[in-house]
Amino acid sequence: SAVISQKPSRDICQRGTSLTIQCQVDSQVTMMFWYRQQPGQSLTLIATANQGSEATYESGFVIDKFPISRPNLTFSTLTVSNMSPEDSSIYLCSAKSTSGSIDTGELFFGEGSRLTVL
Amino acid sequence: KQEVTQIPAALSVPEGENLVLNCSFTDSAIYNLQWFRQDPGKGLTSLLLIQSSQREQTSGRLNASLDKSSGRSTLYIAASQPGDSATYLCAVGLYKYIFGTGTRLKVLA
Numbered sequence: 238s239a240v241i242s243q244k245p246s247r248d249i250c251q252r253g254t255s256l257t258i259q260c261q262v263d264s265q266v267t268m269m270f271w272y273r274q275q276p277g278q279s280l281t282l283i284a285t286a287n288q289g290s291e292a293t294y295e296s297g298f299v300i301d302k303f304p305i306s307r308p309n310l311t312f313s314t315l316t317v318s319n320m321s322p323e324d325s326s327i328y329l330c331s332a333k334s335t336s337g338s339i340d341t342g343e344l345f346f347g348e349g350s351r352l353t354v355l
Numbered sequence: 356k357q358e359v360t361q362i363p364a365a366l367s368v369p370e371g372e373n374l375v376l377n378c379s380f381t382d383s384a385i386y387n388l389q390w391f392r393q394d395p396g397k398g399l400t401s402l403l404l405i406q407s408s409q410r411e412q413t414s415g416r417l418n419a420s421l422d423k424s425s426g427r428s429t430l431y432i433a434a435s436q437p438g439d440s441a442t443y444l445c446a447v448g449l450y451k452y453i454f455g456t457g458t459r460l461k462v463l464a
Contacts, residue, residue, distance in 0.1 A: 238401075268451075272454075279444060279455060279456050279457045280444070280446075280454040281454075282452070285451055341404075342389075342404060342406060343404045344389055344401065344446065344452055345401060346398045348397060348398040
C-alpha cells in the first residue's frame with residue numbers, strides 16, 4: 238500500500254487569495270487524483286494529475302481555478318485560486334497503487350486538507 | 356455518465372447486528388469497485404477492492420460482492436461493533452474512480 242502525506246492539513250484563508258496544497262507519496266505510483274469533498278457531501282473528482290503533462294479536468298473544473306502540477310511519480314500540487322467562501326471544502330489527494338509494473342487498481346488517500354475561506 | 360448511489364443514506368443499529376450496505380451504479384461495463392470508510396474529519400481508509408474478474412472479497416468481518424450485470428455491490432458487516440461507526444463509501448472505476456453518495460453508519464453500544 239502507498240502512504241500519502243498532504244499539507245497543509247488545514248488552513249483558514251481570506252477571500253481572493255490562493256493556496257497550494259502539496260501531496261507526497263512514499264512510492265512511485267502510476268496515477269494521482271485530486272478530489273473535493275464539500276461539507277456533508279461525498280467526493281467529487283476534480284482532475285487526474287498527469288506526470289509531465291497537463292492535468293485532465295472533470296466537467297465543472299477548470300485549470301485557471303485549480304492549477305495542478307505533477308513533476309514526478311511521487312509528488313503533486315493543487316492550487317485553489319482566487320478563493321471564495323464556496324471553495325471551503327476538504328481537498329483530498331489520492332494515488333493508484335502499483336505492484337512493480339502491475340497497476341493493481343487500488344486507490345489510496347491522504348488525510349485531506351480542510352480549507353475554510355472567510 | 357456514471358452515477359453511483361448508496362442506500363441507505365444513514366443507518367443506526369444495535370451492537371452485534373449483521374448489516375448490509377448497498378451500492379448501485381448506472382454503467383455496468385467492466386469496472387473495479389472499492390469500498391472505503393471515512394471517520395469524521397479524516398481521510399478515506401480502503402476496506403476492500405473487487406477487481407473486474409472477481410465477484411467478492413472478504414476481510415475479517417467484512418464481505419463485499421459485485422454483480423456487474425445488475426450494476427450492484429453489497430458490503431456485508433458481520434457482528435457490528437461501535438468502532439464500525441463511520442461513513443462508508445463505494446467507488447467505481449478503472450482509471451479514475453467515481454464515488455457514491457455514502458452511508459452514514461452508527462452502531463450503538
